[in-house]
Amino acid sequence: MLEPVRPGEGWGVLHLFLRIDHAAVPTLPPGAAKDFAGVLERWAERTQLHVFSALGHKADVMLMAVDADLSLLRALQTDVQASQAAPAVKLTWSYLSLTEGSEYTQTPEEYREYLAGEGVEGDDLQRRVDQFAERMAKYTDDKLHPRMPAWELACFYPMSHRRWGEDNWYSLDFPERRRLMHDHGRSGRAYTGRVLQLVSGSTGLDEWEWGVTLFAHDLADIKDIVYTMRYDEASARYAEFGDFVIGIRRSPADLVAEVGLERTT
Known part of the structure; x- marks a missing residue:
């Protein structure tokens, strides 16, 4: 197994767009479709993989994979292209990105200043700042480590x-x-x-x-x-x-x- 390759912050997001060459489908070996489906099923157990049938001419299949380990995303790409259906399943476009937090969210310190300006003080001020900090921590974690539905x-x-x-x-x-x-x-x-x-x-x-x-x-x-x-x-x-x-x-x-x-x- 290759060593994991993990970003310092965020998870890798890989979109793969596949097109079916229908002229090549009759030349595929028996069981090629089942093999391709099996590749996707096995990867859905290893990583966060979303499988879509695409509308329009840009793609027939859209795959979205999210993982902390970039080497797993690379291995997924290899397996998709190396299945028995590969002669008829062509990778025509891809997109690589990283999950990230927002640089525009209000910080707890800024929120404290806002509340103080509104006349909030003492224990109530601290309680509300602590609650805000907890909400923002969850918000940021959800953006960096998403579990998409x-x-x-x-x-x-x-x-x-x-x-x-x-x-x-x-x-x-x-x-x-x-x-x-x-x-x-x-x-x-x-x-x-x-x-x-x-x-x-x-x-x-x-x-x-x-x-x-x-x-x-x-x-x-x-x-x-x-x-x-x-x-x-x-x-x-x-x-x-x-x-x-x-x-x-x-x-x-x-x-x-x-x-x-x-x-x-």
């Missing part, structure tokens, strides 16, 4: 902050960036319970600066949240987006049937 739909897209002229995100001072992200987050919180997002950082790791994965029960909620948040200044002035891929969660056995591999068995 088995919701029916997923949407993945990459994004970056714009760096054009007066619309240069990186020329803004910290308080202004924090204000914009606070407003942006407030729009997203209106979809609590309907859309859950994982935003992972990819600056220096992939073509864009972030990978965004949205989980939902209803496709209309994905459409609505993206539309709504486009009006936030943080998006309207400072955001660029890559391609969007929509996936329907499937078991490995159902996946191979839906994408046209199972007929080889």
